[in-house]
Amino acid sequence: MRKLEIDELGRMSVEQYRSSKKLPLTVILDDVRSLYNVGSIFRTADSFRIERMVLCGITATPENSSVEIHKTALGAENTVEWVYEKNCIDAIKKLIDECYTVIAVEQVQGSIKMDEFKVNSETRYAIVLGNEVKGVNQNVVDLCHLSLEIPQYGTKHSLNVSVSAGIVIWEIARQMKERLA
DSSP states (O other): OOOOOGGGSOOOOHHHHHHSOOEEEEEEEESOOOHHHHHHHHHHHHHTTEEEEEEETTOOOGGGSOHHHHHHHTTGGGTSOEEEESOHHHHHHHHHHTTEEEEEESOOTTOEEGGGOOOOTTOEEEEEEOBTTTBSOHHHHTTSSEEEEOOOOSSOOOOOHHHHHHHHHHHHHHHTGGGGO
């Protein structure tokens, strides 16, 4: 085996990325406090060509933050479309009006285990990821169509928000990969 060089990976240019077909998935970050987590999620969003991110509440935006988002996003903050919405509930209501299925990524009564979730390839989805300590607020969960829970088998009951984002985005992208062709 030989590690591939960067120019052998066949990556898109920024211009190609912007005009490419996107996964019908919006990622909502509600009160995510770590700029490193925000940057990491931008990078994951770019990797799977999601359509956009909605940054809510105290979540920092690339234009109003220092170097931390850029350190982990590695430029993805310049490729992934994003908007800021002060109130997450307002953002969710807009997405519901646009016929998105809105999903909380949270441990709640009646949640669907990630490995049991089946994507409808004709549906546009929005996932909501919450604060590193408090998770997704109950008033936000109440608006969501469903909740996904990542099965965990150890002593901890949570994952880092950027790790959770990566798992959920990857699974939705895996099931919808034909939509990117």
